[in-house]
Amino acid sequence: MLLSTRGLTKRFGGLCALDGVSLELREREILGVIGPNGAGKTTLFSLISGSQRPTSGEILLDGQRVSGLPAHRCVRAGIVRTHQIVRPFGGLTVFENVLVAAIHSRRPAASHARDRTAEVLEFVGLADRTTQYPSTLTLGGRKRLELARALSTQPRVLLLDEVIAGINPAEAMAFAALIRRVRDERAIAVVMTEHVMPAVMSLSDRVIVLDHGKQIADGTPQQVVANPHVIAAYLGTTETEAAAS
């Protein structure tokens, strides 16, 4: 098992944002995390990437405990995230944005970092934009940049927070293909949250569903969409169904 969490819980005062989530991620797997707004998807990512500390529970990468490590140490251990709202370094060019992340990966050496930066920019399709500033890119372009920056740290686990939401359908298709290539060509395991259901269902090997911080389903996309709890969480229940359950 590449990555696993055990009873991962995060409380903000009285609010339980995440309640005992245990998930497992295998090598070369795309795991979709879905759930209504406020279900705890982003909190889950913040915990796994080290941006926040769990209240209880633990996170294991290759059997090694990574929970409690600060974000920059998690990156060096091989876990990297992208943000729902892209956060490029505005004062740096596209090339420098990726380079500064490449410098910090597990295999340093400045010249390697430059080669790797060029290779990653080629991979995501930004090779002809290297000297531009992020503000000149479209939203889709900035999402590619965010992906490139994450990939250049040479992760083993890539956490994608709503990368497809908000970009136009043609770009979304291309982006989905790119995510699949990340898994197939670079052998990186991907955990992705997404609001765009068709995208997440066609891409994911497995899906887990969160609702109010609790994990309510786990399985293949087909199993999950047929699960009555999931339907209830997304569509709500009628009063008679609620009374019956």
Place this chain on the structure above:
Amino acid sequence: MTEPSPSTPPSGAAARPTRVAPVPELISRPEGVGFLACVAALAVLPLVLELSAYAHNLITLALVMIAGALAWNWMGGFVGQVSFGHAAMFGIGGFVTGRLMLSLHLPGPACWLGGAIVAGVFALGAHPMLRLRGPYFSIATIGVGEASRLVFTYWERFTGGSTGLSLPIDSDAKYCLYWWALGLAGVVAAASVVIRRSSLGLKLLAIKSDVDAAADVGISATFYQDLIFALSGAVVGLAGGLYASYFSFIEPKDMFGFDRSIGFVLMAVIGGVGTPLGPVLGAVVFVLLRTYLLASYPQLYLGLYGLLLIFIILFEPLGLIGLSRRVLRRLRRRGAGTSVMP
């Protein structure tokens, strides 16, 4: 969504050969030659020209301030954490130097080094404050600066209280301090350019533009901020030590004063915050301005600083460097229309 085709992304990364950007040189040859020529010219200046004591004073003071302003800019410009408390390190450098000279009779360079180390360690003590960003950090530094002024004013056994300390006067050593100050300013200027262009500079820029995103790509913002703040504090402490030796009389009110902290900010802002060498210009202008204003309008000069700050930030946020870039661009555009220049 239908099955996405596995084609390449639409932004057209077709099979063009990838050109890796060349590794930029830290300092190119013409830059190095120009820099050394400037330093050499300044080094022979007092030997060739018969400098008046006043001019000698003014240039030495400017050189010391250049070093301080450049070091302030590492924190305020490169990392983007604007400190209004650098007078604390300046004062500590100065008083530690003074005490080492008076009590232990150590030679000048040893005293300055001692002052720099104590100032650098003191700056490391700002570690908890580095959680704060932007205006909150700046406000905290005002508090630290003012608190250290009060502590050192009342710590009479160490600083002599409000009467200050008189250091041993040695006119030969004082004359030589010109070259020490020049050496310090030169080294700090070269270091500024190297830091800015190295991978360290890139990391600092990343931290400046988004601390959390920097952590998410593996940069430890805490470590680099501590490192830069300590280095910046040490250099400012060193400048304080040279200042103390040169003027041979120091008092807490002057060394730790709030207007000294403002001075570091203003020098960088006049020259160009975040530009590697802007603070050099800023410090020169500031020292001339301050000398003139103090002599002519002693009651008004702090107010005039404020006005200057407002005007620069409103109209030319990159200070003199920004202004000269604008002028150069305009000249080049005009030149391109009429001449055969490329």
